[in-house]
Amino acid sequence: MEIKVEVGGQRLDKAVADLTALSRSLANEQIKNGQILVNGQPKKAKYTVQAGDVIYYHLPEPELVEYVAEDLPLEIVYQDRDVAVVNKPQGMVVHPSAGHTSGTLVNALLYHIKDLSGINGVLRPGIVHRIDKDTSGLLMVAKNDEAHLALAKELKEKKSLRKYWAIVHGNLPKDRGMIEAPIGRSEKDRKKQAVTAKGKPAVTRFQVLERFLEYTLVELQLETGRTHQIRVHMAYIGHPVAGDEVYGPRKTLKGHGQFLHAKTLGFSHPTTGEALEFSVDVPEIFEETLERLRNT
Incomplete structure (x- = not known):
């Protein structure tokens, strides 16, 4: 397979990951194995691609x-x-x-x-x-x-009830609010979602539950269900979800990924029409992190 670079300036491994279906780790593996060529020649992962370069790669x-x-x-x-x-x-x-x-x-x-x-x-x-x-x-x-x-x-x-708890970076200026911003595939990185004019309507409501020095515990309610909606919306307003390696900062709370928990789910029973609502506690790592933040 081959692809022509339109805009240069990126490292080869990142360019391959952004422009093809390969992950960055797989791109690095193929670069090391000589399976990825630039204009017919092998290059190192740190090579800066130029506009007009033709990258040859192997699709497994x-x-x-x-x-x-x-x-x-x-x-x-x-x-x-x-x-x-x-x-x-x-x-x-x-x-x-x-x-x-x-x-x-x-x-x-x-x-x-x-x-x-x-x-x-x-x-x-x-x-x-x-x-x-x-x-x-x-x-x-x-x-x-x-x-x-x-x-x-x-x-x-939009009749189902979906409430999440999240620990987010920073202190939100308001105790409650609504984020209404369309979400679609990022034009800069096809593996990410982003707020974009070409996206589909997306609405997230939030309410502050607890404030800490550098973080805030919030409850978020989805009115729509776009891919990565909460993570994208919170990053968009400058308060990314803690632990989010994709949309958040590197310096964050240590855990097993983003501190985001689908806590409450409500819907009408599909046969009887009865209103059902369920809620579950946050995972142990989430609760332990909250306790540390309270004692900081």
């Missing part, structure tokens, strides 16, 4: 993704014949994909729950909505197609 064969039941620990908060609510641990990917072929929430669901909706096919059985790998908390799972359609419709109509 796609990994075989298996969808097998795995006996993984999974907290099922609620379950009936139509729907389940689970508490996804931090660090668990929701569904298998290249690079994450096992150990996902879907692998766990296939083991612990007998029936799952098939609307999303074998790729995402039962999955109505997702949260990021390093975000913990509540997810609804559909156990049949009728329930899936009803739950997805409620999400689309």
Whole structure:
């Protein structure tokens, strides 16, 4: 495969990661192995690409993704014949994909729950909505197609309740507010989302729960569900989520990724129409960090 550089100035490894489907680590590996060439010649990762350079790279064969039941620990908060609510641990990917072929929430669901909706096919059985790998908390799972359609419709109509807790950098000037800014793929880095005029409407409401010296504990409520919405919106207003390696600063709180937890989930039961609402505590690392901040 080859691609022509339009704007120079980047290191070769970063340019390859930004311009192709390769990750930066895989780009570095191919550079070391001589699989990536610039104008037909091997270069080091630190080489600064120039406008007009032609980069030759190798696109690896796609990994075989298996969808097998795995006996993984999974907290099922609620379950009936139509729907389940689970508490996804931090660090668990929701569904298998290249690079994450096992150990996902879907692998766990296939083991612990007998029936799952098939609307999303074998790729995402039962999955109505997702949260990021390093975000913990509540997810609804559909156990049949009728329930899936009803739950997805409620999400689309913005009737579901989704509240998150997050530790963010800095002190918010107001105790509550609303962030209304469209989100789409970043024009500077295709692997990121960003606030952009070309994006889709996105609304996040926030309320300050507790203030610390350099951080704030906030509750955030989603009215829309764009990819990385809370992380992008909080970074956009200058208060990125602590621990967020993608949208936040390097100097941050130590943990296992971003301090973001899907704490409360509410929706109408897809069959009975009953209003259901669930809430779970933040993970241990989250609570321990709050205690340290309180004592600072």
